Structure formats: structure tokens, C-alpha cells
Amino acid sequence: SKTSDKIKVNGVPLHYQQTGQGDHAVLLLPGMLGSSQSDFGPQLKSMNKQLFTIVAWDPRGYGHSIPPARDFPPDFFERDARDAVELMQALKFKKFSLLGWSDGGITALIAAAKYPTLIHKLVVWGANAIVTQEDRKLYNTIRDVSKWSEKNRKQMEEMYGHEYFAKTCEAWVDGISQFADKPDGNICQHLLPDIKCPTFIIHGGKDPLVPQFHAEYLHKHIKGSRLFLMPEGKHNLHLRFAEEFNGLVEDFLQ
Ligand code: TYC
DSSP, rough: OOEEEEETTEEEEEEEEEEOOOOOEEEEEETTTTOOOHHHHHHHHSSTTTTEEEEEEEESSSTTOSSSSOOTTTTTTHHHHHHHHHHHTTTTTSEEEEEEEHHHHHHHHHHHHTTTTTTTEEEEEEEOOOOOHHHHHHEEEEEEEESSSSSHHHHHHHOOOHHHHHHHHHHHHHHGGGGGSSSSSSSSSSGGGGGOOOOEEETTTTSSSSSHHEEEEEEHHTTTEEEEEEOOTTTTTTHHTHHHHHHHHHHHHH
16 A cells, blocks of 8 residues: 655655555655656555565655745755655654665765665665766756656646746756856765765666766765666666666665
């Protein structure tokens, strides 16, 4: 069975879905403007429910965790990391693994570094620790939501309505672009040496949004990490190749 509920964390009612009854608790962290529903259908449906208890959350300002409206202060990833960890604590999980996609991967990297005693294992894909000038150009290609693919735009507009979607997408581009002005474009590169848990980095060889360089950078700076390239994978490899993805992740978590 699957539950869907809200619980107040850091003063904000956060929405999450939960399924499975395994001893190993796992939190799924969605990407920009993402939610448990939009980003993790195949994981909530098909990951092993005997082995895992799976929670997927909607970060504040995303999905069903509105209000508050989403904003992007300079520390928005740290704020998400704290929210995520405190959500799991509110749900009474003492120790848990993190599976983070893209922006959710950045949040997961920060959480693993800052709360090492709470995190069992870490999986990230489509994530990055720094923002390059090339990234900044890529971000600007998605600023105007009328240029999104019909399918992705429709899904977002169903969730948010046109206005909130368009406004929040622009705010995200500005928010993430802040990092390009910092030394080395740093988001969380300084925290990578603090990640001590077993870490699995997955990357799609055909990801048009996040260059492969970022996965290699993470692999280089997270001691003992494992890197797996899915040659045909794009940014949404966990949705497009869900069975292969779930299998890889389950093997790593065991
Ligand atoms: N980081 C975004 C996410 O969380 C994806 C993204 C990456 C979007 C790069 C645009 O240029 C971009 N899904």
C-alpha cells in the first residue's frame, strides 16, 4: 500500500508519499520543479517493498508542498537538505539512504556531507557540484517555458498552472545561476570530501542538460565512489530505463 500525507517540518507542511515495509529506509529527492508524483512513479511502483521503505518528498514550494511559494535564496540547497533530513526524522527513520535526481542529487550530496551519522548510502544522477559558464547557457535555454517540449510543459502546467510554473522556472534559472558567479562556480564542491558514506553516481551518456564532466567530477572528489554510465540514458534515465535503473540501485543499496 502507498500513503500520501503532509507533515510539518521547519514550520512548513511538506507532502510525501511512502510505500514498502523493508528495514532499509530510502528517501527519493526530485529535481527542479519536481515532485514525488512527477519524478518517481516507477520507483514507488516497482522498487523492492520487502527490502525497502520508500519515501518520496515534494520540497517546499514544489508539488503539493505549496504554500509556501518556492523561492531561491543563496542557501536554497542547504535549506532543502535540512528539510529533507528533518522530514525523515519526523517520520521516525533513524538512518536512511538518499536517492537524488539532478537538483535533488545536489540536495542529497549536501545532506550526506552535513549529516553523516544519519545517512546510510547515497545515489545521485544528473547532479552537479559546480556551475560552469556552459551550464549557465544551458539553464537559459529552459528559462522560457513556451520552449519546453509539449509533454513536459503539460505535466508541469497540470501541477502548477501556467503562471506559477513560468514564474518559478525563471526564478530557478536565476537561483542556480547565482553559483556561476562564485569562485569555481561552487555549489557544494567544498563539501564533497565530507561525504563518507558509500556513494553511487549514475550518468546518462546522452544527457543534454548536465554534461558528463559533472559526474566525473563528483566521482573524482567523493572518495571511494562508484560511477556508472548508462550510454543511452538522457537526463530522465530513471524513468526511461526504470527497470535497469531500479536494479542497479537495489544492488548497490544491499
Ligand atoms: N537541474 C534540473 C533538475 O533538477 C535539470 C536541469 C539541468 C535543467 C540543467 C536545465 O540546463 C539545465 N531536473
